[in-house]
Amino acid sequence: MSVTVRDQPGVLVRIAALFARRAYNIESLSVAQTHEPGLSRTTFVVSGEDAHIEQMQKQLQKLIDVIKVIDHSEGPYVDRELMLIKVAVRNPDDRVEMRQIAQDFRARIIDVARDALVFEVTGDEAKTDAFIQQMRTFGVLDLIRTGRVALPRTASRHAANGGTATGGGAGTDDRPATRSRAA
């Protein structure tokens, strides 16, 4: 789910407080500014039943600083996450093998030390998970993931999803109750 918000002090607190207050569990959250001045975009991953997700969407929309809420699972979307992972180099052979795996995953080595390598991996969650799995044999020293960010694939869905609270009640008109949720 993506939430476009006004860059106001405390807006992230409002979103976080809403999640806490309504007992919504989120798996990841990322936030950064957009290309439009004054607007930020928060992407978070949440799992739950349709009714639950819809309620969450409506509650988010009630926040005054929230401009737009998009539930990506309602249509085609692309998503990525970025991971930085530091792996121990215990003997020179490991280094060769790790480079090979990195190549297969199109991961980049962004820092080389005598006893460790830092990789940058971009992709969907399955890919980052698989990479971690591969690196476990060498010894994962540290890692950080951004959590997923996502965009709808078609241009039209921006307009279609813009502020369902404003469309003469259109947002609540019998929407299909059986949407599949990737999240």
Place this chain on the structure above:
Amino acid sequence: MNGAAAVLKALERQGVTTVFGHPGGAIMPIYDALYDSPIQHVLVRHEQAGAHAADAYYRASGRVGVCFATSGPGATNLVTGLATAYMDSSAVVAVTGNVPLSLIGTDAFQEADVTGVTLPVTKHNYLVKDVRDLPRILAEAFHIARSGRPGPVLVDVPKDIQQAAFEGDFDVEIDLPGYRPTVVGNARQIRRAAEAIEAAERPVLMVGGGAQVAADEIEAFTRLTGIPVITTLMGIGAYPGGAPQSLGMPGMHGTVTANRAISHCDLIVGAGLRFDDRVTGKLSRFAPNATIVHIDIDPAEISKLVKAHVPVVGDLRDVLPRLTELLGPLELGDWWKQLDAWKASYPERYKTDKPLVSQEVIALLAKETGGDCIVTTEVGQHQMFAARLFPTNRPRTWISSGGLGTMGFGLPAAIGAAFARPGETVVCVAGDGSIQMNIQELATVYKHQLPIVIAITNNGMLGMVRQWQEMFHAQRYSEVYLADSNPDFAKLAEAYGIDGYNVFDRETAAKLVPEVLGRKKPALINFVVYESEKVFPMVPAGAGVDEMIIGDQEADEAEGVPA
């Protein structure tokens, strides 16, 4: 002009004439500016009371209620009042002082993170960081508070902002791209609602607090269709309690007829209500056969608890007339026969074999006023008795804390209502427990000689808790006994300069009540009533509305009650 004067100027431009508040260090510049302002300030004796009074001011008048408090403890004292207003969708703007910007975050004297503390209990809040923003922020605060689903908004103004020179323009554009409430209902949905209503054989209209703005539209809708009307605690007055089409209140302490109607109906039109748990009881047993048409201005309330088959998002003042236009008189002969039979079998009844019981005191007040007054209540048994026996007939005249259930609300609410509708008699129905939670406001009542009659039904107990302990906690009466240490309420009133009476029997009550009501001045009547009275019917917490305990309301078997 400084920031403080700008705050007052901005309030004036919003049409504010009355503010409830209490001064303190961090809001002194605003109180200084008040000295030169035409705005009337009502000095309450506790900030919580200021928030409740502002809340009731809105509920009684439809004009945004305003309260002031200082930083830290002043602002935190507002919290219960804001939470009460938030739960009952009441338009309040709270202005709080705060420590100077340079001290914020340093744990300064009387500093609290007020925007943080009030975040979950306000519709929105602001910390002002630039004096030039004041006109815009206050204009936005009022707009947010009163539009869409109303709610409280807090504006926190640091002291140095109040003192800063202000040379700005008050004609400001509000800038809220993320806030556009849906007012106009979707035409297709309204048509679907009309079709569902026409197809129904046993429909009911349920009105809630949102309907207080749309009493005329409800009247037109119900007169044309002949539909039976259920009024939630918050909806009392939006449809006249005494009207023949009224079935009374639903839910935990609702009438047998209203709850039976919910269980047997095939359609509910919910208008301006949120299907609160006290109304629905166990959700899976709520209106099992009914198509739900839910009309509300807040899309997030649709299908939150009760799934709406036909949702309509919009303002009742827009939706209801358009819906009425699509409908004609409904053929409800059989349904009404059933409803009338229930009504006849289960009239309001209570035993009067004791010297005095709460119900008869409240019924007496209803009789003597004809329901033609403003009623405020505290929270507890007396509140439920009043909802059933003393429902008012006009919108915005029934003022009670529904969602939050705030003891201590009733007396300050009576003050707010008295300022909102001067000249009207206000009856504050209270219990001996609740009244002591904001009893200090007797001073405010006295000072302004408000026409408030405080009627305490004093059973010497926290009656509702006692009732639950009797019924669900094996009669283990834990910490509910008040009689051994209650004050002499009549003497207490006299100490504040207010006429006070202790009444122990029905003869005195019958004589005194009309006399006191006729005087149109402050009075407190302490009715000492039977201690073990219970509110019936009752739907136990977690049970379905069809599982209500009827208790005292039980009809004689001979009457042949339809199941």
